[in-house]
Amino acid sequence: MPGGKSPGRKPRVALIFGGRSSEHGVSCSTAGSVLRALDRERYDIIPIGITVDGRWVLEKDEPERLAIQSDQLPEVDEKGTAVVLASDPGAALVSLDPTAVPGTLGEVDVVFPLLHGPFGEDGTLQGLLEMAGVRYVGAGVLASAVAMDKHYxxxxxxxxxxxxTPYTVIKPGAWERDRAACEESVASLGYPVFVKPARGGSSIGITKVSKPGELVAAVEKAQQFDPKVLVEASAGKAREIECGVLEGLDGGxxxxxxxxxxxxDTSYDFYDFEAKYLDDEEHVDLQLPANLSEDVTRRVREMAVTAFEAISAEGLAxxxxxxxxxxxLLLNEINTMPGFTPYSMFPRMWAATGLDYPALVDRLIQLALRRPTGLR
Structure with a gap:
């Protein structure tokens, strides 16, 4: 069976990380954490980095190199040996060392795609893996694409x-063709608004706009990351609540x-990139469990599961x-490959639920190994 494990060996897991999106460094940091947690006695590990220009390279199994150091985000080593995934069902990795004959690195039983943002989290990599008949962790093509595009x-x-939250979309080209109409649509939401890339993550490219005169710069900033821009009304003094979801075992x-x-605190206008990844928690307080009534907690958890099912997500979100x-309760967004370091919210929420980080990583791989590729 394509993607199935050959008898007599451990499952081979390929971690794919880095990528062409603005979240390259975050993805590398996530990969370092997962590498550190994986049990080498249970799995063979192949770390594969995708450089910022899209080349696939064989990375070293060195988790510490992929950690955030003094606010410096890690990057894929561009000098690594180039690799490709065979496109025909059979799931083999082939090395492309220019000094040697191309060599097969072996079958891959499951891919753990740790890419954040476009060109990886948005269904593109998932489609490639489906074509190659390789099992993988997380949502499929449709769910990945829908979750990545905040508009859809x-x-x-x-x-x-x-x-x-009320919103409007500035589609590619609309800003240049009829800026007045775009500005009018945004004004109908009432200020302040949040201007963001429609298909981005980690709060990169987002601006809080308090008055009309700030809109142009905010839209142009978002367009640096995505030609499609989403503008949302502010939720005011609403509290920001999160919940993790895992695919049920054995079809549950x-x-x-x-x-x-x-x-x-007031050091931040919103939960931006610096607050998420670089703050020393002096200004950010992550309350777990949240101080909510039993009724609100129940509603959050029920809505989270229903949202997961609504986009046909798999694995995690x-x-x-x-x-x-x-x-x-307003549903803000769903993230099919959330930040995944031990300090990220998703693993911390599951640790508080009784599933620690290594067990969480193992469960996701086991779920992927059980799931077929193709229509399901």
Whole structure:
């Protein structure tokens, strides 16, 4: 069977990380944490980095090299031996050392795609793996693409009856063709608004806009990362709530983690990239479990699982909410490959639920090994 393990050896797991998106460094950091947690007695590990220009290279199994050092994000080593994944079902990695004949690195039983952002988390890599008949951790092509595009994720969630923050979309070319219409659409939301790349993550390229005169710079900043821009109304003083979801074992319903809340002081206008990855927690307080009533906690967990099912997600996801002062829960977004260091919210929520980091990594690989490729 394509992607199946040959008898008499351990499952071979290929970690793929880095990538062409602006979240390259975050992905590398995530990979370092997963490498550190993987049990070498149970799995053979092949670390594969994708450089910022899209080349696949064989990386060293050195987790410490991929850690964030003094606010410096790690990068894939561009000098590594080039590798390719055979496109025909059979799941073999081939090395392309220019000084030697191309050699097969062996079958791959499962890929753990640790890419964040476009060109990896958005269904593109998942489609390649489906074509090659390789099992992989996480959501499939459709769910990955929908979750990555915040515009279409909102459309799906609205169709399922979820309340979302009011928004408008500035599509590629619309800003140049009719800027006045775009500005009018944004003004209808009321200021302040948040301007963000529609298909981005880690809060990169996001700007809080408090008045019309700040809009142009914010849109142009977002367009540096994505020609499609999403503008959302502010949720005001709403609390930021998160919940993790894991695919159920043996076909059971997805499971929800303990619920967390993100709180930050006036040093930040919102939970931006620096607050997520570089802050020493002096200004950011991650409350786990969140100080919520039993009823709100129950609703968050139920909505998180329903959102997971609404986009046909698999494996894992982090679901983010706004809790308004009147108790209304707004579904903000779903992330099918959330930050995955031991200090990231998703693993921390599951640790609080009773599943520690190594066990979480192992469960995701086992889920992927059980799942076939193709239509399911």
């Amino acid at each position: 994720a909102k459309l799906v969630f609205q169709a399922h009856g979820f309340p979302v 319903r997805p499971e929800a983690s303990a619920v967390a809340e993100i709180r930050y 982090r679901v983010d909410f706004f809790l308004a002062e009147d108790g209304t």
